[in-house]
Amino acid sequence: MSSPDALATVTATLKSLLHPLVDDEAKVTTQPPSKARTGDDDQINIFLYSTQINTAFNNAPLPGVTRNGETAHPPLPLTLKYLITAYGANDDDISGQQLMGQLMSLLHDHPILGPTDIVGIMPDSDLDHQTERIRVTADGLSLDEMSKLWASFQSAEYRLSVGYEVSLVLIESTRPSITPLPVLTRGEADHGVIAQANLIPPYPAITDIALLSQQPNAVLGDSLTLHGHYLDGDSVNVRFKHPLLVNPIDVPVLTASSGTRIRIDIPDASADWRVGFYAVEAVISKASGQRVTNGYPLTLAPAITAIAPLNPVPRNGSGAVTLTISCRPEILPQQRVTLLLGDREVPSQAHPAQTDTLIFVVDNAPVGSRYIRLRVDGVDSLLIDRSVTPAVFDSAMEVIIS
Template sequence: MSNAFAIAAVTSTMRFLLENAIQADSALSGTLVTTKPPDKARGTNTGGQLNLFLYQPQPNAAFRNSEIPHRATPGETGVPPLALNLFYLATAYGEEQRTDEEVMSHHLLGMAMRVLHDHPLLGSDEIRNALPDNDLYQQIERVRITLQPMTVDELSKLWSAFQTPYRLSAFYQVAVVLIASTRQLRAPLPVLTRGRDDRGVISQPSLIPPYPAIDQLTLPTKQNAIRLGETVIINGHNLDGVAVQVRLNRSPRNEQLTEPKFLAPEPGATSTEIKVVFPDQAAEWLAGVYLLAVAVRKPDETEDRITNELPLLLAPRITAIVPNPAARDGASDVALTITCSPQIGPEQRISLLLGGREIRAGARAAPTGDLSFSIPSPTPGDYFLRLRVDGVDSLLIDKSTTVPVFDPSQKVTIT
């Protein structure tokens, strides 16, 4: 790798090669080799001139994320160098006082292209002598010069950016230039042992990972949510151990849960299946979305292994509708009180779905299982109810029968 003089070293080396070739051609005596932008290249000069302009450096895709070999030992993390491809524009100008100015410029451009064609690799001695203090000559990867074809559209855009009239030119790519990073590599201490008793890497002849993981959750009667008192079946692999607990954590949609809850599996758990019952404790739970995981402690280990998390919906259960039937008052409104389990937190979003209508619940100062709703001007008739808590609806459909039916206990009659 090289220091920050690397780009300048490439430009100086190419300029040096072209100057030597011009001096050897008596027909081009007095020709200058410059490295200026195209709009400033000519200046006040009226003689022969060859301008070599670096118009674009680009990252080299092959080396941009690769560490240099032998710079970091195994276990250390090195810093990839700044790997660049340099793109040059070679433009020739003839003597303005000559009638064959353009012919001379073509001669000069042809000579320059021949030199770069015959010199596809920049030599170490040439790079070292071209510019003091550069160390590009020590780079292991050789610096190569390649003629670049350009389409008419690319030429048009490029010369428009230069804001100068177009002149016949040749384009070259010079690659690769590796500039060393000044960031320090990370060198951790050597490893004392590899695993227990320095056993090294342990291979497992199976496609199943060796760590505990959950594949799916099976809920009662093919529902999409579970209710208090019901059982959820957890299927996965490597779920056995000396201590196994089911962990329920809060999700972004259930900020009411401040600490994770842990449940003990039912007897008969295996490495691939665990059953857990949600205790019917209305005051201890909040309806909403939970993230379920299994904490497994293996023999001879002091810390639990936590599986991946899967979302689990805890649905509210409507236990009472008062009054039912419900009579409209003098303003044709109906007031309903819904009793549910589990209790509802004061900051949870609650609404009652009555047929196709949504009625918001009033504010609550503390957790409660009784919710009051005022239904404006309902049409008399029978309505099925759903209680929605933080986006989770009570289970209206009974899927335990051969043909699913609506739960008749969640119907109210308005008179």
Template sequence: MSDARAIEGVTQTLLQVIDDAVNTGPQAFPGGVKVIAQPPHEVQTDIEALQVNLFLYRTEIAAALRNEDPLDIAPGESAQPPLPLALHYLITPYVQGGKDLDAHRLLGLASRAVHEQSQLSHTQLHDSAAFSNVSTQLDGIRITWQPLAENDIYSLWSAFQTPYRLSAAFEVRVILIDSRRPPRTPVPVIRRGDNDEGPTARADTASPFPELEAAVPMLGQTAARPGESVDLRGINLSAHTAAATLTHPLLPDPETLTSTAATADTVTVEVPAAAPAGLWSASVALTNTVDGQDITTVTNAVPLAVAPRITSAMPITVARNAQGEVDITLACAPPVIAGQQAFLILGGRAIPEDRMIAGNPVTGGALSFTVPDAPVGKHVVRLRVAGIDSLLVDRSQPTPRFDDTQTVTVTS
């Protein structure tokens, strides 16, 4: 890797490459050319007749290597990733007297020298920049030409606030600057588990841990009602004791229930009689005794829908008033708690509870609904609390059917 003077070392090496190209060989200028590294607006053209300026105008992170571990760390060790940099340079010739042909010649000599250096060698870096350890970097430092669009040229030279000069741009990457944070070098592992057996391979892809897959209400209903049993189904659920935890988003404390029956793939619990309607989450804590010590494992959580129950005498008959409205009052259990919405589903229409229309919270077990333009006839009804509907379908028979008692008859 490289130290913090790596950028300086690369620039110094490029200066040497350009200096050798413009001052040696049959095409070199007789009087010599001064090779410098200055901001373009600070180059003094009235002192030297011939100059070539190398300017580092931008540095950027080489994103592909931003989180890579250092190449020189041993297996099992970890270290702060090095800082990967890409350097962008500008070569600009300066010739007194406006002799553009001489400037073209200088640019050609310098560009050819850089072009021949597709990669800066370790020897070049060491000889030109002995003050830095950039020559020991394991990754090669490569040179790539960079075309500058017209807008890029305008923006670049406008920032210098100096007249444009014929130039060539190229990129040098990647320079890896070491972090000063020491690497973590843990001691070797002597034993890999009991009897030095190492990891255990399984012949299947099933999880060895207890896991819930679904909460299934009785009779295959879409939701469970308070007081009914629910099967929490999954895998690896065998345990000495099993306890379910039910959590409701509007209640501060969860409900903890001891299972009435538990097998390897099912844990059966009973929904508390006072459990409010809504979407609960259910998980299971499995406790086994290992070497005289109780070990408890908690499964993942699965959703459990708890439905309200209409406790009013059903079916009912109501008459429309002069405006075509009907007022329907229902009792439900468990009561609606603050923060829940309540709707009466009459046929295919969802009617909000009267307090919702007034902008007030709905609470309690007594609900009132005003149905505008109520159609005359017999309609099936459902009570929807917190998005969960009361059970309308009777699944106790081989063929499911609507519950005939869950109806409202509207008369004129």
């Protein structure tokens, strides 16, 4: 790979290739077309008008540059776009066309810039040491593209020109490679790679969580069945992670688990748990070490344990009712809590400390029977009783306002 001088080296190499076509090397210029024409002799101008990232090599280190296990920063891969213009002596069109034919023939017969062409042009560029070939190909610019290109030169008068593309030029990254130490052992006691003759991933994983209650969300005390593979071990714990928990909750698996199934009950410890979304993991310990599965999502819903006052609930003189709801697990002050009364959503009164009792004031309370749900951080308490067929609303969640 080469240094940032590679762009200038390519231009200088093209200039070196084309100078035998004119009497004087000075008549091969590398100026913008608006400043290129000097004198009345035959002249060739090589203008680098565009550099583009070569997407085929972008963000990919070259093979063979680094050893296995090392990480090298990829080089900057560039494609160079040139506009080459031929000027005939005394601006004669025939002479210009002859010169254009000669230079195109030369580049056609010289499609690769090899080390012998580049060496000595700019010694510090190291372009002659690049492993990837540097190809010179005609760039078929359309008449419209050529016209727009010349129009951008403003004062330049159009002359017979051709586009060429030079690729690939690799500029080496200045960032050092990452070279870790060699591996001493592969696993415990250097047992090497573990092979198995099936398509199951070779690590423990949870693929599904089923609720015995057949409800969409779990509540405290529910029984869970974790399905997956490689879930057996000398000891197994199920870990519950929640954003509001400082430390995750580990529930030991007391019954023997198979490799594909774990059965546990969520402890009914109201003060320790939080309503919301959990990531459930299995922590599997064996003599060879400890492994942790992926986190599988589980939603823990609030459960209403008591409603006060008992039915019927009377309205006060202004038509409002006050409901006191007991629930589990306990609610933190920063959790957003509302009561869904029929089709109305009522915010709870402020609770400055962790609590299992919430107060709701319903203004202009509608008279009649309404079902209630407790919503905590977007998770609703369970309203449907699925233990019977067909499913029905839970009658314990009915509030009658008089």
